[in-house]
Amino acid sequence: MDAETESRKEWATIPNAITVLRFLLVIPICIYVVSGTHPTLTALLLLAFGLSDWVDGFIARKFSQVSKLGILLDPIADRLGIVAIAVALVVAGLIPLWVGLVIFCVDLILLGTYFFLRLSQPPASTWLGKIRTALMMLGLACVAVGRIDQFVFLYVPGIFVLSAGTLLHIVVGYGYFQIMRGQAKKEPVVPAESDNQ
Secondary structure (H helix, E strand, O other), X not given: OHHHHHHHHXXXXXXXXXXXXXXXXXXXXXXXXXXXXXXXXXXXHHHHHHHHHHHHHHHHHHOOOOOHHHHHHHHHHHHHHHHHHHHHHHHOOOXXXXXXXXXXXXXXXXXXXXXHOOOOOOXXXXXXXXXXXXXXXXXXXXXXXXXXXXXXXXXXXXXXXXHHHHHHHHHHHHHHHHHHHHHHHHOOOOOOHHHHO
């Protein structure tokens, strides 16, 4: 019983709940972006998406609620969320196609590398990676808020900020690729189940 309780504490944390909520926010955001409806609500949801990334990390560190699941889930929720929102913005014609393609392709390569190398956990976030994510979040927020008539002046700056974040994403992606290669050399090889058959 104690083992079950300890196992539950490992994943049943406030930061993990916030991470799951952040990922669920992506669904209405993408729907509203593609449909072109509720621009104010879309901007608020996108703001909540971005702020929750900081909030869950702060709570995890402040109250010692860091978990193995959170370490794995948080970056996945971030990346899948940003990719989905970027694709929705491309479909809606709000951001350039190349931005969506770069974000999608870089993350796809990193995700494929992670599973191909069978790493025990994703690489730790770097300061450059955090700057990249902040630029992307800010750019996405400005583009979304720029859909509101009173704040249309934020749209063009949002495109420039998002483009800068996207270019930095290539550099950061290459850095994470090299980090994962280094991890793979240090970690013992975990054979797949099919290898034992």
